[in-house]
Amino acid sequence: xxxxIPIGPQHPALKEPISLRMTVEGEVITDVDIRLxxxxxxxxxxxxxxxxxxxxxxxxxxxxxxxHSHATCYVQGVEKLMDITPPKRxxxxxxxxxxxxxxxxxxxxxxxxxxxxxxDSFFMYTWRDREIVMDLLEMISGNRVHYAxxxxxxxRRDIDEGQKAKILKGVATLRKRSEYYxxxxxxxxxxxxxxxxxxxxxxxxxxxxxxxxxxxRASGWARDVRKxxxxxxxNEVDFEVATADSCDVLGRVVVRVKELLxxxxxxxxxxxxxxxxxxxxxxxxxxxPGEVVSRYEAPRGENIHYIKANGTDKPERxxxxxxxxxxxxxxxxxxxxxxxxxxxxIFAAIDPCICCAERTVTLIAAGSGExxxxxxxxxxxxxxxxxxxxxxxxNAVWPL
Amino acid sequence: MTDTELxxxxxxxxxxxxxEIAHPAPRRLFLKVAPQDLIAVTTxxxxxxxxxxxxxxxxxxxxxxxxxxxxxxxxxxxFNLRTEIPRADPHIASITPVIPGAILYExxxxxxxxxxxxxxxxxxxxxxxxxxxxxxxxxxxxxxxVRPEEVxxxxxx
Amino acid sequence: xxxxxxxxxxIRSPWVLHLNSGACNACDxxxxxxxxxxxxxxxxxxxxxxxxxxxxxxxxxxxxxxxMRDRIIRIYEQVPDPKFVIAVGACALSGCVYxxxxxxxxxxxxxxPVNMYVPGCPARPDAIIDGVVKLLGKL
Numbered sequence: 001x002x003x004x005i006p007i008g009p010q011h012p013a014l015k016e017p018i019s020l021r022m023t024v025e026g027e028v029i030t031d032v033d034i035r036l037x038x039x040x041x042x043x044x045x046x047x048x049x050x051x052x053x054x055x056x057x058x059x060x061x062x063x064x065x066x067x068h069s070h071a072t073c074y075v076q077g078v079e080k081l082m083d084i085t086p087p088k089r090x091x092x093x094x095x096x097x098x099x100x101x102x103x104x105x106x107x108x109x110x111x112x113x114x115x116x117x118x119x120d121s122f123f124m125y126t127w128r129d130r131e132i133v134m135d136l137l138e139m140i141s142g143n144r145v146h147y148a149x150x151x152x153x154x155x156r157r158d159i160d161e162g163q164k165a166k167i168l169k170g171v172a173t174l175r176k177r178s179e180y181y182x183x184x185x186x187x188x189x190x191x192x193x194x195x196x197x198x199x200x201x202x203x204x205x206x207x208x209x210x211x212x213x214x215x216x217r218a219s220g221w222a223r224d225v226r227k228x229x230x231x232x233x234x235n236e237v238d239f240e241v242a243t244a245d246s247c248d249v250l251g252r253v254v255v256r257v258k259e260l261l262x263x264x265x266x267x268x269x270x271x272x273x274x275x276x277x278x279x280x281x282x283x284x285x286x287x288x289p290g291e292v293v294s295r296y297e298a299p300r301g302e303n304i305h306y307i308k309a310n311g312t313d314k315p316e317r318x319x320x321x322x323x324x325x326x327x328x329x330x331x332x333x334x335x336x337x338x339x340x341x342x343x344x345x346i347f348a349a350i351d352p353c354i355c356c357a358e359r360t361v362t363l364i365a366a367g368s369g370e371x372x373x374x375x376x377x378x379x380x381x382x383x384x385x386x387x388x389x390x391x392x393x394x395n396a397v398w399p400l
Numbered sequence: 401m402t403d404t405e406l407x408x409x410x411x412x413x414x415x416x417x418x419x420e421i422a423h424p425a426p427r428r429l430f431l432k433v434a435p436q437d438l439i440a441v442t443t444x445x446x447x448x449x450x451x452x453x454x455x456x457x458x459x460x461x462x463x464x465x466x467x468x469x470x471x472x473x474x475x476x477x478x479f480n481l482r483t484e485i486p487r488a489d490p491h492i493a494s495i496t497p498v499i500p501g502a503i504l505y506e507x508x509x510x511x512x513x514x515x516x517x518x519x520x521x522x523x524x525x526x527x528x529x530x531x532x533x534x535x536x537x538x539x540x541x542x543x544x545x546v547r548p549e550e551v552x553x554x555x556x557x
Numbered sequence: 558x559x560x561x562x563x564x565x566x567x568i569r570s571p572w573v574l575h576l577n578s579g580a581c582n583a584c585d586x587x588x589x590x591x592x593x594x595x596x597x598x599x600x601x602x603x604x605x606x607x608x609x610x611x612x613x614x615x616x617x618x619x620x621x622x623x624x625m626r627d628r629i630i631r632i633y634e635q636v637p638d639p640k641f642v643i644a645v646g647a648c649a650l651s652g653c654v655y656x657x658x659x660x661x662x663x664x665x666x667x668x669x670p671v672n673m674y675v676p677g678c679p680a681r682p683d684a685i686i687d688g689v690v691k692l693l694g695k696l
Binding site (some may be wrong): 528529530531532538545 | 622623624658660
């Protein structure tokens with residue numbers, strides 16, 4: 001007997017409106033239909049009516065968590081169109097803020113994953129640590145989110161010696177705390193058992209469905225734009241691409257935790273190696289006709305902007321593809337054959353930033369056509385009790 | 401293989417199917433193909449050159465024609481395939497038999513430009529709301545929105 | 558007598574529903590950050606509830622997209638009286654940068670009546686808590 005259950009658009013699990021309609025048979029999901037469009041704000045059309053500089057602020061507000069990635073991807077592209085090269089110091093500051101943003105985004109996600117798995121103390125701990133990063137970002141740029149530190153030709157604000165010392169101190173504290181979380185992960189069998197084996201995505205499926213970011217890297221497919229297409233400073237600093245082989249939610253947690261450690265290394269290298277000089281060059285008002293493809297590694301995956309100019313001071317076409325949209329076909333694949341109880345966890349594991357994906361879960365009974373609305377909080381409670389009563393998977397191992 | 405060697409190999413291999421190959425910046429190749437050769441070129445790139453990752457599909461409204469750019473990438477370089485279809489008859493074949501992950505991007509093209517993609521397994525609208533009037537394609541250059549009057553509660557309009 | 562008790566408990570411990578009508582998420586993460594140990598609203602008795610039927614106060618963010626408009630009205634009607642609406646963030650006030658886009662209504666007050674406006678892009682958690690407290694002070 002198949003049922004279809006709707007989830008969304010307003011529900012407490014995800015902070016964004018999205019509607020999922022799942023066809024279920026008992027407890028097993030057979031099909032998923034994702035309805036987007038609740039967050040569609042028409043930005044690509046709006047971008048054609050604003051000038052190049054005004055678009056920086058528009059593009060930043062595509063997403064609140066990865067705002068700097070969109071702004072940087074856009075500014076990289078437009079600088080190529082206008083044929084200007086920012087000075088080294090400006091580039092280092094810009095990518096330093098990028099790595100700080102990656103740290104804050106991964107800590108946020110770790111908290112959300114813990115919350116979905118029923119581990120609320122972990123949520124509180126990681127978000128408390130995230131406040132350290134928010135303070136650093138506020139010190140550098142003036143705002144906790146939407147830093148607006150990019151401009152065409154460089155950055156807008158400079159860092160002095162006192163701020164550099166504070167950044168290094170903050171990163172040292174965070175590194176100690178992150179290592180404590182790995183200790184929890186290695187020694188907490190119920191947490192590992194809860195997330196192992198959930199949301200399986202094989203390497204062939206990940207490649208065929210064009211998955212990006214930690215979702216693809218956890219299936220053993222090592223693609224990272226910072227290594228393949230090194231923009232600006234990434235070919236001068238030393239880091240590794242994090243992968244895992246277990247193809248499930250545990251692998252995704254491991255990949256993000258490894259990336260946190262790599263980001264701390266990168267931040268220290270960039271702060272210690274900050275060159276002297278100017279922070280920006282002057283940019284012209286109009287761009288020469290041409291087109292550019294700009295790619296960037298956001299915390300969630302590969303971000304791509306395609307910008308076309310026609311010689312005036314407004315863009316001809318701005319096309320944005322944010323990483324979460326690329327992960328949707330992979331999510332549908334992961335949810336099939338899964339249990340209803342695992343829906344919040346699987347969906348949270350791709351680190352959904354639905355506002356990036358343009359921007360909106362229903363379970364429908366495929367036999368009788370009956371619709372029943374189930375709240376995400378009920379699903380989460382069901383999931384927690386179900387896993388409390390199931391036998392613990394003693395052989396699940398923390399592969400770090 | 402450097403970019404120039406790759407361009408020579410592509411020209412020799414695909415010959416007449418590819419009208420021109422532009423190389424404006426390192427790691428960026430722009431190939432132009434005719435709409436009817438699209439599936440053949442994509443299959444050849446996937447099988448021989450290992451091009452499996454599609455980043456996105458962009459549509460551009462050029463007045464008389466629609467231009468569609470398929471952005472692929474490999475660890476060595478980026479391939480951007482460009483085709484043009486006439487505005488009066490905007491049909492193009494779907495590449496989902498070759499690259500299954502292209503489905504969402506093609507549905508979005510249908511929504512935003514009014515192009516008709518033949519052979520899509522799931523041709524429903526993707527991003528526009530349920531009560532959107534049919535026939536309105538927002539990203540076409542000649543489509544303008546007329547905003548309704550806003551009422552400011554407790555103040556003047 | 559019972560009315561006075563109900564009014565006292567509503568002011569002392571309002572239960573909150575979080576509604577996102579198409580925003581970029583920055584305000585929503587700041588609303589969630591208000592629960593975390595740095596700002597900690599739970600010590601004031603403010604609980605984040607999952608369902609509209611349990612809530613006293615709706616905290617709404619985001620410029621209203623066309624798809625969400627009917628859903629917002631439906632959710633507003635599901636919240637039992639007396640109810641209050643707080644519009645958080647510049648998008649909920651007037652649309653922020655998205656003003657003029659084809660899919661945007663332009664602020665929460667075009668759809669449901671609003672009692673308190675909290676500006677900011679995004680609004681800081683301290684400002685959100687300040688807004689809730691000021692609203693309750695007026696009751």
